[in-house]
Amino acid sequence: MLLLQVLIVTLTWSYGYSQITLLQTPLSFTRTVSKSARMSCKTSGFNFNSAYIHWYRQNPGAAPKRILYIGSGSVSMDEGFDSKKFEARNDVSGSTSNLRVHQLTEEDAATYYCAVWDHTYGIKYFGSGTKLFVSNIQARLNVSMIQVLPPSSEQDGKVSYMCLIQDFYPNVIKVTWEDDKKNAEENAVHEEIWDPDANQKSYSMSSWLTVDKNNNKNYSCKYQHESKDGSHPIESPDTPVVSQTTEGCINKPENGTTLSTDITDSFMHRTAYLIYIVLLLKSTMYYVIVLFFIYRMQSPIKHRGKKP
Template structure:
């Protein structure tokens, strides 16, 4: 098979790619058979993966999690247990998934959105052994790139949104510390970020994020994050944001 410069490898013959079991084999084939610079274009461009739900808590017989992809590519799905490396379940090239273990074919399905680059992994006949973190991934030019992951929790306990969400502040000498407090949520998987008034994520050594913790006699979690800024920036707006499987919210330090 030949692919002309500027032509999409995936559109040319996506089903042909099922014969490649890993990224190294696929890229080795590309170096040998694609025209000059085409392989670099196919794998050099950055593909963004977005797994919007940090966790999924279910007590029923099936669960689904999605991965949004910014460009056409082969999508891999991995499962990871705590303390173990991720293990690939399948990959999708064309319309049908290719499984690493044939015994998974009757429980795992991947559905692609007809008009969007969105891949939904569905697991049927759930058992507690299916609990773990599931990652979508693609082959970058030099390595495999993973999404942020979605933790699947198979449990009889229902999820619950945070009962309290606020920013506290304390001024000390020439600095101001903002403490974002998020209390009483389940499960413990939550993403916390700080943004400025332009909705730009604030990063650096001036941010400290604690681990989720649970009081001894409670079954819900709390977490806090600290942002420290110079006192001369006290009139600037900063926002604390969280993403939980129950939804997203933001709060500003204004009005405190």
């Protein structure tokens, strides 16, 4: 009986815990110095009219600091923050809190979080965060550099697709896989974002989806970025390779043949080249270290041979 009561309390707590959500938009903001940036926090699962929404700023390598909290029609600023710079307003009808940062400086480049207290359980819920970039580089995502590569060779009755997204800035992007408008995230593996060209501030990433070879569902690679949102559909693995990519993902020559094999080979060669460069640099470093120790070992011998 005691075990049943504990289980009921646990389920009730879990249910209440899962209902409160704070969805922040956009994922990132890129603005130049002296401009303004506006971000939103849409909430659900609690009484917005009586709640206090807290806004935090987390600079790189530092702990989050609360800027202010807003509720009951008033805003309370924390010490060290200026009310002329940080402006907060609540949209009660939309259960949304908005934060605007004025006269941006490089110090404002940070991740901003909204939060709310659940006083029933003494838990503070945080939003997903909005990352603010203060830069002269404009946000971009090159759609022509998005490739949905053909399925890999079958292994244990499964095949894998890869969505390769190249040439975007800033390095904040969300990639999901959808199955007939239903999330198929449990089958996806997201690779780390890498920076192949630090001077150009151009980023790339890849995401893999593994599915059963014989399924007949339609999948799509969906991406969300500050500059552009969209998706690239993938047809069933049973369909020919030519029809498994959308226009713009794979370039076609004038004779109409598909260059999917060339793209795959190019990607593999590029990866092999990067690995070769890394190994070469490591070998050179080891060689320098060995020469250094040999020199240190020979120096005392030379000194011992000299006359006092």
